Amino acid sequence: MTLQELYHAIDGDYEQAMRVLRIEKLLDKHIRKLAKSGVVDALLIAGEGMEPTALFETAHAAKGVCGNLGLTKLAAASDIAEEFRPGNPRRMSDGEVHDRLNAIGALYRKTAEGIAQYENG
Amino acid sequence: MFRLLICLGCALMAYNIRDSVDVARRVRQLELPELPPKLPFLPAALSALLLLCGLAAGIFGQPGPAVTVILLAGGVLALVMNHLLEEVAQRAANREPPEVEPIEFIAPEFTAPHSSPAERGPSENAPAADELAAETARLRARIGELAAMSRVLRAPTSAIRALDRAALDEPDAPPCCREGLEALDLSAQCLLGLIDGMQEIARAEDGVSAPRSETFRLSDALGRVSAVIQALCGEKGLTYYVSQRADRRCLGDEARLTEALLALLDNAVRYTDAPGIVRLDVERADGDGDVRGLRFTVSDTGVGMDAARLSSLFDGSARSLARVKRLIEEMGGALTVQSEQNAGSTFTVTLPLEPAEEAEDARAEDIPAPPKRSLAGRRLLIVEDNPANARLVAELLSPEGVKTEYAESGRRALALYNGAPPGYFDAILMDLRMAEMDSMEAARRIRALNRPDAKTVPIIALTSGSLSGNVRHSLAAGVNVHLAKPADAELLNDTLRRLVGDAREVEEEQA
Incomplete structure (x- = not known):
């Protein structure tokens, strides 16, 4: 499986990732690190406790990492970051936040599975 | 008391x-083809x-008399604007039978007879000519109505903008309220532009309009466009990205x-369901002969189109796209489109937009082909509240020999x-929005420091699409350039080379 095939399989934006990282070697390194970094797992765990500060910080981190890696759908975690950014009014109900996190979780599992297949060749 | 009045305004x-x-x-x-397709919904967005x-002011702020009066007056003006629109729409509806063809068809070939007068009897020809003339x-009367409507709309829209500017000048306005204002x-500016466009259409009927x-x-x-689209995406639960890899006058x-x-x-938003993505990418399109153009790509993750729909897209069935x-x-x-059913659409606009003369461009942010200045040994201060992002930027710059601090x-x-x-940091790269002192405030304070490099150290802000409305203010605060997030590595390097080199030259001249 090539990196491009991986991005196709996980609905990522390969061109965007390459614009940020420039060389495939770097992209390979960082996409492999995604699951190990636990950055999206931390967001999903924060969602269980619904603690605003933790939700903001983890969503903010996930948004940045996924955005840089061209994982644009996962980077939609930015909604959660804006929802819990200090000073911002809440716009979603807790139920909607859970729904959004569930969608992110499903997408992340698909992404992690794709990366595992990529790592196994 | 003020909260009660604000509740009333809400x-x-x-x-x-x-x-x-x-x-x-x-x-x-009413399907008025000459009406800009966004215009009817802009009052609702406003x-x-x-x-x-x-x-925001009522719940989170400390509403004072000025903010309260401005919001109430804005509400009354919006009400007046709605009634004016309704009245003109009603008049247009009364004048126009529904079967009338769109204005695009008033072309010479439409008014020309399909058969010679000799083939038709006088009794057949005369009524047809009368009908066409009528x-x-x-x-033409309808276009006159629209021109009149645009003149009527201009005054309350200008008033809304003036009141909004007054509210922005209020020092007590809370930050969340200020962002909305x-x-x-930007929405009001956009609406004024569309109103002017309607007047332009009326002038075009007199044969005096050209690009x-x-x-x-x-x-x-792009900031004005993004403010409107961000609001529409927000309402629909979509994510909106803007990637601007070229800026110029x-x-x-x-x-x-x-x-x-x-x-x-707007078309992308309409045909995309949550949690979808709408994005606008802007980049240079040089290389097409001698034309220095720009490429605007509007893409979405929406329902897309099948081949049959795609082939007839611009034939008038989708009138806003034909326009x-x-x-x-x-x-x-040129406008091209690629689409796949259930996989989204991509519209690509290529325009030969020439850069304005350098002499007119006192603060040009165009990102030209940079002189190949080396970044080796330069030191960059990365200001970012997301450590993972900061590490990535540091890693991207290390092959260039850039040293980074965080x-x-x-x-x-x-x-x-x-x-x-002085001179220790060659440039500062800042996330626009941070919890503890944002980049605007930090840039303002850095520029105000009493040290020789305070005015010249390049400050680059990384901006997400949703914050494009802040660009003007942060430029005023002392930020040199905005780059869209996620940062394009090549663009970041080129920008650093250009700005760091320029700053060094200025410092050497001053020395």
């Missing part, structure tokens, strides 16, 4: 939104923004460009910069 605004949507639907049902401002007169200002050649800054135009027709981009982005194509072609550009907030960056000897 109720008025909620009524305005419902009223605006009704009016917009009725105006749309009312929604005012409502948000009211809620129809043309009715259409900024977006409202304009005026100087405008691309980032300003352009010579061209800003009103036509704005209208075309708004229509394409966009015509606008772009009038500017000498600050997690604007406050920490200010302390680090002020504690270092």
